[in-house]
Amino acid sequence: MTETPGEDGPDIDADRLTREWAERRDADAWSLANAFDAPGTYLEGNSLGPISDHAEAAVGDLLAEWRDLAVEGWSDSDWFEWGERLGTRIAPMVGARDDEVVCANSTTVNLHTLVGTFLRESDGAEVLVNELDFPSDHYAVRAQLRERGLDPDDGLVQVASRDGRTIRAADVEAALEANPEVGVVVMPSVLYRSGQLLDIPAITEAAHAHDALVGFDCAHSVGVVPHEFADVGVDFAVWCGYKYLNGGPGAVAGLYVNRRHHGTTPSLTGWWGHDKETQFEMNERFTPADSAGAWQIGTPPLLAMAPLRGVLDLFDEHDVTVAALRERSLALTDYCIDLADERLPECDVAAPRAPDERGGHVALEHPEAYRIGEALQARDVVVDVRPPDVVRLCPAPTHVGFADVFDAVAALRAVLDGEEYEQFDAPDGGVT
Ligand SMILES: Cc1ncc(COP(=O)(O)O)c(C=O)c1O
Structure with missing residues (x-):
């Protein structure tokens, strides 16, 4: 050679x-290539993963159940708990305990509810992000600062990139040092443009050392990079279901909330985040589920969840x-x-x-x-x-x-x- x-x-x-x-x-x-059907030479799975036979079959199964059971699906099938059940299946991928993950909402909606929650819970008036973030993250953070009566131009603090491609953990730490008002740090796990994987343990440690809570946008890592959220002590995380998880266009997203925050009232409360035992008592006051499930909002979009269920079955069948x-x-x-x-x-x-x-x-x-x-x-x-x-x-x-x-x-x-x-x-x- x-x-x-x-x-x-x-x-x-x-x-x-x-x-x-x-x-x-x-x-x-x-390889699972035979199970998937992508047009041409498809190197765009970080934007939208392709369809798989399992995803398609799972949608068919749901449609058949809908036909057979109609509204009884909520009581005679497991629809009521799909968000939690899918979350439990994804938990090992992100190093979470069973009750720390739920599949719900979209990535951006999850950022709204989690940043809103933790900004309220923190002592700070600023959120630390970085200048290479996906724009939706900044839109959500700015909106949540406004909701708390804070000026987003003051409250959104950005870590600068030295090379236009990457963000250094040391620069996140320096920004925390320089901005003692930061209450929440929101960073990506993987930068959407350059593909840099950030140092999640180092950023988490730095945030906590500065009394800030820390969350990660893991849209570009869940399903392709393992995480250890519980061991590292990350406070929260969000991701989407349509990239590496191949859950289909507009697939339901996922979120992680560390157990130490369970019982906190989310900023965007809705009946699907209510304690499950008493959800149908239709109480006037909200009692949060004692799990990440509390950050669900409304009825889960089962048709946007079924493909993800199918893909997880595919992974299980092949021990992937x-x-x-x-x-x-x-x-x-x-x-x-x-x-x-x-x-x-x-x-x-x-x-x-x-x-x-x-x-x-x-x-x-x-x-x-x-x-x-x-x-x-x-x-x-x-x-x-x-x-x-x-x-x-x-x-x-x-x-x-x-x-x-x-x-x-x-x-x-x-x-x-x-x-x-x-x-x-x-x-x-x-x-x-
Ligand atoms: C890093 C990152 N964050 C957030 C989003 C927005 O996700 P959604 O449109 O599902 O809310 C995307 C979408 O591609 C993304 O790449």
Whole structure:
């Protein structure tokens, strides 16, 4: 086997850069690809995971129950407890105790209710976020500051990035030191653009040392990166069901609340968060469930939960754990980075190279990102683009193989060689 020097990293095995190697690797590795049905070479599972036979079947089962039972489904089936039951099944993926997770609402709604709750419970008047966050998180935090009568321009404190790609735990700590009014810290587990995995234990420790509560937006990690929320002592977390969990468009989201906060009244109370034993007594006053279930609001959208149930059945049938998903994901993102280093010198790899700092996708930077995304789509390679210059390749471990990664990088090489992106218009405003 010949060795080819990598651009900045260690020598890369040249055989590893061939499609034959990727095919052999696929033949040797476990995969659930046959259970999923994705269009083209689908490297967009960090935006919307593809449909699986199990997800489809689970929707069919629910529809059949609805037909048979109609309203009796709430008493004669287990519908009443779907939020808690799904939560208990996801709990091991995030290192939570059974009653600390519930599937409910959407990610943004969960942020509203949890930030609102913990801002009220904290002694602070400020929320610490960072400048690379997904915008919805800031919209929610600003709204919750306004709800408490605070000026969001004063109350939203942002940790700056040193390189435009990553956030350092030391900078979070320095911001806590400099802003003693911070009562709640909200950070992502994985940054949606660069794919950096933040140091959750270090940030949690720093927040608690400064008497702040801390929550994480784990939209880009649940289902692909294991967490240890209970052991680390995280106060709360939120995530969505439609990315790595493959729960379908608009799938129900999930949330985590540490046991030490159970019994607290949520900021957005609704009858589905009421103590289950007495929910149907229709009392005028709200009694919170003594679990994360208290942060549910209204009737759970079962049709948006059934696919997730199906996917969890699929994982169980194949004994797929989040540790196995992480191992496969790291092998795939390593491969993607090696190929990009070797074949795509025009692109900067923005994803962290250290495995323990990397989430499930690989961000490549190129000034023509938008039009490259369009040209790849024309070649049936599905990736996504985040303005102004990021192309995200997500080799989701559930359904993407090494040969898919090879094909996506080869297609990108061809798009650059043939300047195929020139055939597409830049988006409005000229941002490419
Ligand atoms: C990191 C992150 N947070 C929040 C959201 C918003 O989630 P939702 O639209 O489900 O509320 C997204 C959506 O992609 C996201 O990527």
